[in-house]
Amino acid sequence: MANESARKTVLTEEDVIVGSGALSCLNETVMRIVPEGAKVLFIADKRFRQVNTVYDVLTRKFRADKVEVKETSRKFALSVTAGEDVKAVVCAGGGSAADLAKYVAARYNLPLVCVALSQATAGYAVPSAMLEGECGYIEVYKVAQPRFLIADTSLFENSDTLNAAGFGEVCSRLTAVFDWELSHVLKGEEYLGKKTAKAVKIIGDLLTAAQNGEADAAKIGNAALKLSVTMAECGNSRLMCGGDAQLMHALNLLYKKCGKKVKLQGENEMMFSCIAMRVYLMLLARPLCQTVSVPDNNARLDLMSIKLGVNPLRALNKITDCVTYSDLSRMLHILREYRSELTRKAVIYEKTLSFALKLFKRLYNDKGYSYNNYLGAEDLKVCIALAPEMREKFTCFTLMKQLGLLEGFISR
Secondary structure: HHHHHHOOOOOOOOHHHEEEHHHHHHHHHOOOOOOOEEEEEEEEEOOOOOOHHHHHHHHOEEEEEEEEEEEHHHHHHOOOOOOEEEEEEEEEHHHHHHHHHHHHHHHHOEEEEEOOOOOOOOOOOOOOOEEEOOOOOEEEEEEOOOOEEEHHHEEEOOOHHHHHHHHHHHHHHHHHHHHHHHHHHHOOOOOOOHHHHHHHHHHHHHHHHHHOEEEEEEHHHHHHHHHHHHHHHOOOHOOOOOOOHHHHHHHHHHHHHHOOOOHHHHHHHHHHHHHHHHEEEEEEHHOOOOOOOOOOOHHHHHHHHHHOOOOOOHHHHOOOOOOHHHHHHHHHHHHHHHHHHHHHHHHHHHHHHHHHHHHHHHHHOOOOHHHOOOOOOOHHHHHHHHHHHOOOOOHHHHHHHHOOOOHHOOOO
């Protein structure tokens, strides 16, 4: 398994090289972990033409077996092999290629140097890899962090779509911050307040830059990388697993089944983070007394089969179990006790995210016009109904399911 063979590393800000021309440090950086002339496995994201530049630089000093990323599934990751003479993995591309490379590097217990070519992801440094599993779900695998991360901002494409996706990827972490704190309050999950405060500051700085018209590819990419290192310092994927991510994964499966075009991850997360926080506020404003109805997991399996195209037998282990009455009563008691504090934070985050959404849309050439007919009401209902089944981390949607508040979103 990937997490069992992963080489343990702790990525720090000193191990991240960011700036225009940073690619010139690639070979010097690789030589810090393997000798010059060694063979490396080069994983290339063919969506980016800049990978050829990275490959040309790398092969001046090293021999390289090149693998082009054809898909980001665990099945494909397992098909990538590294010979005994391969001493390290180097990847170049976006977040999907980085996840694949992290999984492969962990599988063969090899150090990884990651060259970021996109400002649209904040997951480069995180010690987890998200790969598509057998039934279409995105599975999260615990792996080691890259040993070094290089981002030459002059190689970032100054695309309105990529800029918006990167901006959304960063700002939407506010939802995950709230969900993490909620889980800490209700379930006692360890909460790293200093790290989340650092993440919130990164978000605030990017919002200020965007408000001043300074949110270009380099600025957004720099913020995404800072956030990536902060998430890596947490040692888990918690800041990537908010309710917005649950909604996003449901939409990905839904639109894949329907043959609809799906926007980039950060684009969807920005949209869903605002929706999630508004739903959360509705929960906090309602009477917290007892369950409305018992969660119907059979209806969820049917919905997953019909709407998402997921085999019910394969999806069965993804269904979140119902908690006991005593556990639910305890959580409701704690929620009543902390309702005012949680509501104050939720209000602040919702206002911040609404402001961020406004700036986000202005990053597009069409000022966000493409969102007008992107997500229909019925599709949103499906995403909300199935959100708790998309990721195993506890979020406000998980709580709402246990309270029976999501049953109304399931079409009978």
